[in-house]
Amino acid sequence: MPTSKLIRGYEVVIGLENHVQLSTQSKIFSGSSTAFGAAPNTQASPVDLALPGTLPVLNRAAVERAIRFGLAVGAKVAPLSIFARKNYFYPDLPKGYQISQFEIPVVQGGAVEFFVGSARHKVNLTRAHLEEDAGKSLHEDYQGMSGIDLNRAGTPLLEIVSEPDMRSGAEAAEYAKTLHALVMWLGICDGNMQEGSFRCDVNVSVRKPGEPFGTRREIKNLNSFRFLVDAVNYEVNWQIDEIEDGRKIQQATVLYNPDTGETRAMRSKEDSADYRYFPDPDLPPLVIAPEWVERVKGEMPELPAVMAARFESADGLPAYDATMMTQSLATARYYEAAKAAGAAPKLVANWVMGEISKRLNASGGEIDAAPVGPALLARLIGRIADGTISNNAARQVFEALWSGEATDVDAVIDAKGLKQVSDTGAIEAILDEVLAANQKSVDEYRAGKDKAFNALVGQAMKATKGKANPALVNELLKKKLG
Amino acid sequence: MKPVHDMGVAELAAALKSRALSSREATQALLSRIATHDPALGAFLHVDADVALARADAADAVLAAGHAGALTGVPIAHKDIYVTADMPTTAGSRMLAGYRSPFDATVVARLNAAGTVGLGKLNCDEFAMGSANENSAYFPAHNPWDRSRVPGGSSGGSAVAVAARLVPGVTGTDTGGSIRQPASFCGITGIKPTYGVCSRYGMIAFASSLDQAGPMARSAEDCALLLAAMSGFDERDATSVNKPPQDFHAQMRAAREGATAAQPLRGLRIGLPREFFPAALSADVNAAVRAGLAELEKLGATLVDLSLPRTELAIPVYYIIAPAEASSNLSRFDGVKFGHRAAKYDDLLDMYKKTRAEGFGEEVKRRIMIGSYVLSHGYYDAYYLQAQKLRRMIADDFQQCFTQCDLIAGPVAPTVAWKHGEGKDDPTQAYLADIFTLPGSLAGLPGMSLPVGTGAGGMPVGLQLIGNYFQEGQLLHAAHALQQATDWHQAAPAGI
Amino acid sequence: MSLTPDDVSRIAHLARLELQPAESAALLGNLNDFFEIVGQMSAVDTAGVEPLYTPLSAIEQVQLRLRDDVVTETNQRELNQRSAPAVEDGLFLVPKVIE
Secondary structure: OOOOOOEOOEEEEEEEEEEEEOOOOEOOOOOOEOOOOOOOOOOOOOOOOOOOOOOOOEEHHHHHHHHHHHHHOOOEEOOEEOOEEEEOOOOOOOOOEEEEOOOOOOEEOOEEEEEEOOEEEEEEEEEEEEEEOOOEEEEEEEOOEEEEEOOOOOOEEEEEEEOOOEOOHHHHHHHHHHHHHHHHHOOOOOOOOOOOOEEEEEEEEEEOOOOOOOOOEEEEEEOOHHHHHHHHHHHHHHHHHHHHOOOOOOOEEEEEEOOOOEEEEOOOOOOOOOOOOEEOOOOOOEEOOHHHHHHHHHHOOOOHHHHHHHHHHHHOOOHHHHHHHOOOHHHHHHHHHHHHOOOOHHHHHHHHHHHHHHHHHHHOOOHHHOOOOHHHHHHHHHHHHOOOOOHHHHHHHHHHHHOOOOOOHHHHHHHHOOOOEOOHHHHHHHHHHHHHHOHHHHHHHHOOOHHHHHHHHHHHHHHOOOOEOHHHHHHHHHHHHO | OOOHHHOOHHHHHHHHHOOOOOHHHHHHHHHHHHHHHHHHOOOEEEEOHHHHHHHHHHHHHHHHOOOOOOOOOOEEEEEOOEOOOOOOOOOOOHHHOOOOOOOOOHHHHHHHHOOOEEEEEEOOOHHHOOOOOOOOOOOOOOOOOOOOEOOOOOOHHHHHHHHOOOOOEEEEEEOOOOOHHHHHHHOOEEEEOOOOOEOOOOEOOOOOOOOEEEEEEOOHHHHHHHHHHHEOOOOOOOOOOOOOOOOHHHHHHOOOOOOOOOOOOOOOEEEEEHHHOOOOOOHHHHHHHHHHHHHHHHOOOEEEEEOOOOOOOHHHHHHHHHHHHHHHHHHHOOOOOOOOOOOOOOOHHHHHHHHHHHHOOHHHHHHHHHHHHHHOOOOOHHHHHHHHHHHHHHHHHHHHHOOOOOEEEEEOOOOOOOEOOOOOOOHHHHHHOOOOOHHHHHHOOOEEEEEEEEOHHHOEEEEEEEEOOOOHHHHHHHHHHHHHHOOHHHOOOOOO | OOOOHHHHHHHHHHOOOOOOHHHHHHHHHHHHHHHHHHHHHHOOOOOOOOOOOOHHHHOOOOOOOEEOOOOOOOOOHHHHOOOOOOEEOOEEEEEOOOO
16 A cells, blocks of 8 residues: 655545445335436325335345445445434435444445556445435525425435545545446446436545544535545645644534535534434345345446456556556447457557547547547557558547548548658668768767767658658668667 | 114125115214214214215125125224325324325225225324323223223224224224223224234334234124235235235134034133233233133133243333334424424424424323433443343243143233223323233234123223234134124123 | 433434423433333343344244335325425425525
């Protein structure tokens, strides 16, 4: 594990709790639809509204998604787990309790690996459990009242709790991004953070290295990775300021305000809430037989980590590249398709991580809708590999293809006259001229200055208007200089 | 033809089938009887003649077409703990004054589908919490045998309606004895089946791991007919046992192996736990229960002495578990989605507190407080967890007993019905009177109460029979045999 | 084990019940009486005994029955809200929720 970077002499300790809405058709305990965006309370059945006499019945598909997640992170899937009531009063919580899991959750342990920059990190998971989502409060003014919409109440959630293994906001964001990609990869969550499908609560504390854990504050409901980093940074500095001023950190739940960039303690949270957890008598123990786990295992897509390992061993990709190619199922499919069309794996990875990634980040688009598809990319790479064009020229071709200017690699090469000169004789002739015209550089090179070599190469490229095959130029120049 | 109100469920069903009278006529007769007698009895919280007569007419059409089932056209009524779409549901509480459920409880829907005619909603202790029907927020119910006395609870209105012959059969619920004890106090027959046999969907929850639906009527046979229609798997209740509806009437009639006409109960071993016959059991109740047991012996049963050593512990165990579950179940009553909301409040917190203070009665508040306390941080292990462990030990004790007997028998309550107001001073003392019904409730076992004569003041006494899991048939069979050989169950209070 | 008036206030707050002083005092008495009765329970040795959260688990392993992932409910908003204390634009209205 890399050592922690201290902030103002303090070590930052971060754990995450992610609430992941599971992509089932119906709710976890009722037959209402989970579709987003319906008119208020039109997807709130008597069970969702907690009308007198109603009872919960568990959705099999929610359990199946939890099993899938557990297998994906190498966790233990509990053969027997218990639903418990978490009792508290809030208008968006119709029963006055949330059905959740407490002492015995469905998924126990597990770990998630990811990169921060080029450093590999591993975060252990404590657990993941099933629970129901609450409704929503709308604060538009209804004569000073709030409006409660219970459409969301009862949507299945998987709450994923990490150990406090993270040591920076950047690490926390990468962990969250990896988890986000994973749940979408597994097909258990649509990952739509704008719609609240994937939410992050971040527990942050600070301590002087070697000391026990400090008191943590929880930043709730972050729905953007950018905000996560900003919120953590603000919170860390706030906590350090408090401590340096001689005050103790009080456990609190805080909200991040993106407009002000500040975290602020919530007012309404129950002070050290006593949730009076007890096993829900309406729901007998959830038994998951080994056969069920085996079946889910058999139906799982190849996991990103497994696929990445395969890319490393079979394709010779470096670990980092392999991880990048498995950031999403769509990326992996793109990579594999380009490879299948004949392009060298490492070159595909370079283009995906470089030019493609750059453009997609700017446009916010998805790789499976990229204007340059895998087959086209493979053709382009082929033209570099066979010496037709240089890397620089390839970037120009790529731009033309991406912008929709053209759809054929060779046509663009011809139209823009990008074919590089690979004729040995022609290059040798030009080199002779360059050497003759640059005696000073020749002498400097002979005297040991390597930079002089580059200057000569530069002159040769200039003489050919950049069209000479650079590799060939290098090779032939070396020969000539002896 | 005898008066409608003197006919039981089976009898009336037969009369309707033979078209000796119509369902409309039967319904009208009983509606009129309710109007005459109920003001002094307080059995009903709500009566709806229009809805009832419409159902009666529908039943008559079915009867005329010759498609009648076992219960078609029979007027009944439902404890106001069951939600009904066509009548308000209050659970005996101000919290739900005027509440109109959008759906029917499963048990109600099944009885409707069987062609019964619901006349109205029956009085009960608020949210089924109580043993005298004095905790109803509306008005108390009165024992038809002596109106200065309680009918028992929490299904007090149900028991009164049957005992006073306002309806031949009703639904009740039993969590700690709330069918058996009022049946005993009012001289009628009632059965609480095995936990999970009837659906709890639409039964306003008190204690989820204890609540069960059951019928009350004037005979085991009538109860068997009603229970058959009420019971069976419901996919909307995850604690519903995956068994189809059973023909309890057939099970009731099925002859025992080795039985004779004179000895229908030959070979039946009836266990008598010595803890069910303590010194505190009043002599009159003891005498009536012994008389009942003697009759069972005459019919061929053998009495076996045994022990249920943790009987007394059932009281603290129940009064920890039931309030704990109730405190959580009642959290939904918050003035947000349905039910009462305080008229004046400063903010959200104030709205919650005033709404619940105004909507709930004293006993409900008491149990919410107890329940919240035993679940709270630091007390959970010592109280709630300990109680659930003792609960298993009590259930295991019963299994031990059932290796030595087929049924367990004893009194339902230590005394006959007490006078109004007597239980009020010390609510905790009142809990002690549940001692005989609580153990069976905690174990989830089926239990019956059937009348075995009278005790002090001419008040009825009930004999309790407890069966092993899913042995409702055996209970009903024994009770039916007793009722064929005796006429205690046919006695009716004077003057009504 | 004896409860104090503070305990009563704390529990009443947890349960969202506003109690009048006389009620609080009466409840304190009731609760203490109640816990007298309950005392005998603590003395019993229950080591190694599994709690009985649902009765039938006394004789068999009761398993949670699952339902298929199918949308079975339709929009019944009017019916479901007919007993609501305050509704506007389909929303349940409550005193402002301050975060």
